Amino acid sequence: MRNIQIPKKNGTFRIIYIPNKEEKRVLRDVLVDLNNKQKKLCSDCIHGFMPGRSPVTNALSHIGFDYTTCFDLKDFFDTVKKEQVKKYLNKQQLEICFVDGAPRQGLPTSPVVANLAAISLDDAIQKFIKKSNVECVYTRYADDLSFSYNRKEFKNKLLECIPNIISTNGFYVNNKKTRTLCAKSGRRHITGVAVDYLNIYPTRNIKRKLRAAKHQNNYMQARGLLEWSKLKLPVPPKYNRKKRLISIRREISIVKKLWKVKGEYIDLPDKGEDEIIDEDTIITGDPVYMLGMSTITDGWKSCMGFKNRGYNRQLVYPLVHLEGVKIAAILGKEYVSYGGVMRRPMLARCLVFTLEDNQRVYRSFYGKSLELKNLLMNKLDSYGIGDSRNVNVSGVVIGELPKKNLEAYIGHGIINGRKFFL
Numbered sequence: 001m002r003n004i005q006i007p008k009k010n011g012t013f014r015i016i017y018i019p020n021k022e023e024k025r026v027l028r029d030v031l032v033d034l035n036n037k038q039k040k041l042c043s044d045c046i047h048g049f050m051p052g053r054s055p056v057t058n059a060l061s062h063i064g065f066d067y068t069t070c071f072d073l074k075d076f077f078d079t080v081k082k083e084q085v086k087k088y089l090n091k092q093q094l095e096i097c098f099v100d101g102a103p104r105q106g107l108p109t110s111p112v113v114a115n116l117a118a119i120s121l122d123d124a125i126q127k128f129i130k131k132s133n134v135e136c137v138y139t140r141y142a143d144d145l146s147f148s149y150n151r152k153e154f155k156n157k158l159l160e161c162i163p164n165i166i167s168t169n170g171f172y173v174n175n176k177k178t179r180t181l182c183a184k185s186g187r188r189h190i191t192g193v194a195v196d197y198l199n200i201y202p203t204r205n206i207k208r209k210l211r212a213a214k215h216q217n218n219y220m221q222a223r224g225l226l227e228w229s230k231l232k233l234p235v236p237p238k239y240n241r242k243k244r245l246i247s248i249r250r251e252i253s254i255v256k257k258l259w260k261v262k263g264e265y266i267d268l269p270d271k272g273e274d275e276i277i278d279e280d281t282i283i284t285g286d287p288v289y290m291l292g293m294s295t296i297t298d299g300w301k302s303c304m305g306f307k308n309r310g311y312n313r314q315l316v317y318p319l320v321h322l323e324g325v326k327i328a329a330i331l332g333k334e335y336v337s338y339g340g341v342m343r344r345p346m347l348a349r350c351l352v353f354t355l356e357d358n359q360r361v362y363r364s365f366y367g368k369s370l371e372l373k374n375l376l377m378n379k380l381d382s383y384g385i386g387d388s389r390n391v392n393v394s395g396v397v398i399g400e401l402p403k404k405n406l407e408a409y410i411g412h413g414i415i416n417g418r419k420f421f422l
Contacts, residue, residue, distance in 0.1 A: 001018065001020065001023055001099065003015050003016060003018065004016050004018065015104070015105070016105050017099055017104040017105065017106040017107055018106055019106070019108075024108065025340070026096060026340075026342060027097070027107055029335070029342040030093055030096055030097065030109055031108050031109050031112065033093070033344075034089070034093070034112045034113065034116070035051075036279075037088055037116065037279070038116060040279075041116065042116070043119070043123070045126065045138050045139050046115060046118075046122065046140055046141075047061075047139055047141045048115070048142035048144075049111035049114075049142065050115075053234060054233070055141060055191035055193055056193060056232070056233055056234070057234065058141045058190065058191045058193075059190045059191055059195050060200060061137050061148075062146060062195050063195055063196070063199065063200065064198075065148035065150055065188075066149070066150045066152070066182065066183050066184070067149055067150070067154075067155060067181065067183070068148045068149075068181045068188045068195075069146075069147045069149075069158050069178075069180045069181075070144065070145065070146050070177070070178065070179050070190070071144075071147075071162055071163070071166070071173055072145070072173070072178070073143035073144075073145070073171050073172065073173065074143075074171075074173065074174040076114055076171070077102060077103055077104060077105050077110050077111075077114050078102045078105075079171055079172060080102055080103050080113060080114050080170075081101075081102070081117075082098060082101075084116075084117040084170055085113055088116045089116075090334055091334065092334045092335050096109070097110070097113050111142070118140070118169075118171070120169050121165070121170075121171060124165050124168070125162070128161060128162075129147075132157065134149060135149060135150060135151075136148065136154065137149075141191045144191055145162070146191070147162075148188075155180055159178070183197065187203075189203055200231055201231075202228070202229035202231060206225060206228060206229050207229070210222060213225060248288075251287075251288050252288070252291070254338070254339045254340065255291055255292065255339065258338060258339045259291065259292065259295055259338075261291055261316065261317055267321075268320065268321060269321060269322070269323035270323075271284075271285025271323065272285065274286070277328075277380075277383055280330055280331050280333075281328070281329070281330050281331070281376070281379055282329060282331065283328045284326060284327055284328075285325075285327075288338075289327050289329065289343065289349075290316065290325075290327055291317065291320060292338070293327070293349065293366075294366070296336070296338070296346055297345055297346050297347070297349075297368075298332060298345050298347060298368060299368065300366060302364075304316050318401055318402050319351075321399075321401070321402050322397060322398075322420060323354075323398050323399030324397040324398030324399045324420075325351060325353060325354075325397065326352045326354075327349055327351060327352065328349065328350050328351075328352045328362060328376060328380055329346040329348065329349040329350075329376075330346070330347045330375065330379075331344040331345065331346060331347065332344050332345045332346075332347050346367075347367060347368050347372050348365070348367025348368060348369075348372035348373050348375070348376045349367065349376070350362045350363065350364055350365045350366070350373075350380075352380070352385060353388065353397050353422060354397065355395045355396060355422070356396045356398055359386070359395075360385045361385065361386050361388040361390075361395070362380050362386070362388060363388035363389075363422070365377065395421065395422040396422075399420075400418040401418040401419070401420060402418075403418065
């Protein structure tokens with residue numbers, strides 16, 4: 001990992017850390033888990049680095065107020081300490097996400113880690129506002145804290161109390177950037193967006209830059225400024241199947257060689273995103289988990305193990321290509337690397353089948369202990385997925401088996417053609 005220095009307007013430098021390809025891949029694998037935690041734990045007041053939110057959504061929250069007071073956090077990323085996030089990140093994630101003692105700028109995981117570190121700060125500020133019994137809107141976009149209100153005297157209370165709350169929760173105020181804006185003096189500027197009593201607008205500064213870029217024939221800059229001036233609401237991220245398949249193809253090629261899995265590559269069906277039952281329990285169509293049914297564990301083995309001979313060994317690979325088959329698993333806390341492919345090990349798992357009548361059932365439990373297997377069974381029952389023993393033999397699983405190596409299914413439930421029966 002290397003770092004570069006980017007000059008700031010005040011004459012100092014901003015240090016950006018640039019991970020190499022392997023480091024970036026590992027960080028992005030960890031980011032999936034961190035994003036799920038962020039969605040569950042972070043407050044609605046956060047608009048920075050959150051899917052479906054932006055400076056525009058941040059500014060929209062402040063329409064219709066007389067006053068806005070803004071605070072800026074000094075060196076936001078660099079002041080985050082491990083103690084602030086150790087209850088959200090496991091030991092391995094802490095080692096990966098912290099470089100030189102902090103989640104440095106440039107790492108893919110740093111924005112989410114900083115948001116998680118600021119949860120206590122956001123909670124403390126919201127409690128303060130509630131206790132003050134004043135109509136006030138609070139939002140945070142990364143290191144930019146904005147408070148909008150109508151009672152002028154509330155300004156003094158904010159200037160007195162908020163810096164203390166910020167320092168108590170492990171951050172520091174950049175006093176040079178603290179400011180109060182009044183609607184009577186013109187539109188208030190919040191995270192680069194002009195706000196009044198009715199709407200939001202691009203700032204005059206953006207309009208000047210746009211005119212200058214057009215005059216200088218700087219078409220790329222003009223295009224970017226024009227898009228920004230439209231103040232579009234962000235589109236929630238969609239499931240990118242093409243991007244996901246590229247990543248999965250690479251991972252499959254690695255683990256197939258590592259685990260000596262036989263079978264030719266066939267285009268994968270779209271099994272969608274993982275279903276998060278709770279922090280440690282998922283339902284996933286991840287081919288790596290399916291290929292590693294008896295390998296991505298903390299020691300237990302199943303009949304799907306890759307040391308076994310016969311159809312069990314061959315069955316795992318075609319199941320990856322069956323649309324209606326997923327794995328439900330209770331996962332461990334620490335990540336484990338399999339040839340550079342990072343996954344949390346399964347402490348207990350079972351197969352989940354979606355039938356052609358849209359009913360979902362589970363079967364084939366394996367795990368470290370009977371207690372964990374029963375816990376997973378209870379979670380699936382509560383989630384609305386039933387036991388396959390209550391389904392008769394006519395239960396047909398969604399999807400068709402690959403044409404090649406159909407003999408692998410003989411004696412394992414296949415009855416007719418390429419359909420899989422329970």
